[in-house]
Amino acid sequence: MGGPDEQPEFNRPTWIAMLFSAGMGIGLVFWGAAEPINHYAITNPFAEETGTEQAIRDAMSVTFFHWGIxxxxxxxxxxxxxxxxNFRHxxxxxISAALNPLFGKSMEGPLGSVIDVLAVIATVIGVxxxxxxxxxxxxxxLSFLFDIPSSFWMQLVIITIVTVLFMISAWTGLGRGIKVLSNVNMILAIALFFIxxxxxxxxxxxxMFTQSIGAYFQTLPTMSFRIAPLDQAERDWINAWTIFYxxxxxxxxxxxxxxxxxVSKGRSIREFVFTVLVVPSLIGFLWFSTFGGTAISLEHFEGVDLSSLATEEMLFGVFSNYPFGMVASxxxxxxxSTFFITSADSGTYVLGMMTTGGSHQPGQAIKLTWGVLLSATALALLYTGGLQALQNTMIIAALPxxxxxxxxxxxxxxxxxxEGRELGIGKIPKKKTK
Amino acid sequence: MLKKAKPAFSISVGIMLVLVLLGIILPEGLESVTETIQVFISDKFGWYYLILVTLFTIICLVFFNHTIRKNQIGRS
Known part of the structure; x- marks a missing residue:
């Protein structure tokens, strides 16, 4: 993507590191052990009995489904x-410019602004x-390790500290700040994974990794359309998990x-689809097999009680059963924290870009405004009803x-x-049936 | 090249400020309203989310094998 002979701006490992740092980092750490344990021991995805061997298989393949392609x-x-x-035309x-072929010039007027505002709001709430x-x-x-109380006021302190840090990172600009931090993230994540x-x-x-990949592919069509119209318990589960994701x-x-x-300028569509769909999915599967597999094996075979911990503490509960647990925690x-900084940093950059007519160098004041608003939104919603309030608002913002x-x-x-017609690449490209 | 803020900036900042203030002033009120809308959306639009997301997946996979690859974007 980009002009003719455009060279990629970032090398491939950095590119993949940036995909994760922007997209899923916090989610992977948060849910790595917690999601499989939830499906295995707390609420079964198919409204069946929890704690069985079948529940282990379901827990892993359903987690793969949520974090897969x-x-x-x-x-x-x-x-x-x-x-x-952007790069080709x-x-x-x-977002509004991408709708130009459908709605023409009206995308440069108020209607375009409405579309951009909806995209901005989804972004603010999502981030x-x-x-x-x-x-x-x-x-x-911190509460699991050092008995620091778990409360809104602690979260206020944490968010304030991290906000100051990501503002500094945002100030140094996309080129340096995020690139360095993404690589730090990747090294830390890989180290944690290998430990x-x-x-x-x-x-x-x-x-579990091998088995669940098989189950993933086998159940992909059913899972993709599973809405359980005849089973209310199963439907409630789908609303709480699949629809939420x-x-x-x-x-x-x-x-x-x-x-x-x-960050993908200068790559071909084929390479793009492969690197954005297949590689991250596989990395995610490995991640969940490792953290989820360990958590499930502790609970199922060793009788360790992880499922009664708070969701955000499950990962630390897993670590506490091993030597070096403290180091890993x-x-x-x-x-x-570093994922938080990279997500928020790239969030302010993207929001700045979206609200300055697509400028690749949004002004510092605009970026700062968004940085403060991102943290303020997270705090205000945590204050009203904890994580559930955040999830509710996000589901609402996602619909438009x-x-x-x-x-x-x-x-x-x-x-x-x-374009295909103009360039005369044979006939109109035929869709391959897959 | 520093561009100035567009209308989208002030409108969306305004909306977000209102939301944040509502959360601070009326936490319970905001909480119950978002909860109600969320349940409504999950119940009534669940089917739509599933179909839409699967459709996106199929489009992405189709493009992986699309003839347009011969004209790799950016290298024509």
Whole structure:
């Protein structure tokens, strides 16, 4: 993507590191052990009995489903559409500009502003939700390790400190701040992963990974459309988990999409789709097999009670069963903090870009305003009703943006077919049946 | 090239400020309203989310094998 002979701006490992740092870092640390344990021991995804061997299999394959290609396709499609219109057609990197082929000039007027505002709001709430999760988990970790109270006021202190740090990072600009921190994140995350992989039940992890990939592919079509109209208990579970995740990824899509588009300049569509869909999904699967597999094996085979811990403390509960547990816990807290900084930093950049007509160098004052508002939103919602309030607001903000995403996809297909015709690449490209 | 803020900036900052202030002044009120809307959306639009997300996945996968790759974007 980009002009002819455009060279990629960032090398491949940095590129992938940035995808994770912007997109899922905090979520991976937060849910790594907690989601599989929830499905295995607290509420079964299919409203069946918990704590059984079947529950282990379900827990892992359902977690893979939530963090697999669907999630990355949501990001990927926004990124693909934006990158295509921005770099190929030299339109501004705005959501409204991507709808130009459908609505024409009206996208430069008030209607375009409405669309951009909806995208901005989804982004603020999506990023704020993730920051809320991050703050709650930092608090959970400190409380688990050092008996520091877990309360809104502690989270206020944590968010304030991290806000100051990410403002400094945002001040230094995209090129340096995020790049350095993303790499720090990646090194920390890989170190944490290998520690867990080595000290945890390595063979069980590898076996669960392999088995669950099979189950993932096998159940993909059913899971993709599972809405359980005839089973209220199952339906409640789907609302609480699958719909929540889909809304989370959609609320994040303008942010991560714009960010991915921005750092993907100079890559081909094929490489783009592969690196944005397949590679991150596989990395996510490995991550969940390691942390979720260890957590489940502790609870199922060793009788360790993890499921009665608060969700944000489960990861630390897992670590506490192993030597170096303290080191791993502190590394995890550090990792969430640095992910928090990179997410918030790129969040302010993207919001700045979205509200300055797509400028690739939004002004510092605008970025600062967004930085403060991101943290204020996370805090205000944590104050009203904790994580649940954040999740509720996010599901609401995601709905209008999901319609915009659908329009973007149609707009993109329209433009690319037109281009295909103009360049005369044979016939109109035939869709391959997969 | 520093561009100035567009209308989208002031409008969305305004909306977010209102939300934050509501959260501080009327925490319970905001909480119960968002809860009600959230339950409504999950119940009535669940099917729509599932279909939409799967559709995006299919579009992405189709593009992986699309003939447009011969004209790799940016290298024509």
């Amino acid at each position: 669907h999630a990355w396709a949501i990001y990927g499609i926004v990124a693909l559409v934006l990158a295509y219109f 030299n339109r501004p990197g705005l 704020a939700t993730t920051l809320g999760f991050g703050a709650v988990q930092i608090n959970g970790g 867990m992989f080595m000290i945890g039940p390595t063979m069980f992890i590898l076996n 889909w809304a989370w990824w959609i609320a994040w899509a303008p942010f991560v999409g714009i960010f991915i588009a921005r 502190i590394a995890a807290i550090t990792l969430i 943006f999901s319609i915009i995403m659908l329009l973007m996809a149609i707009s993109f297909l329209k433009a690319i077919y037109k």
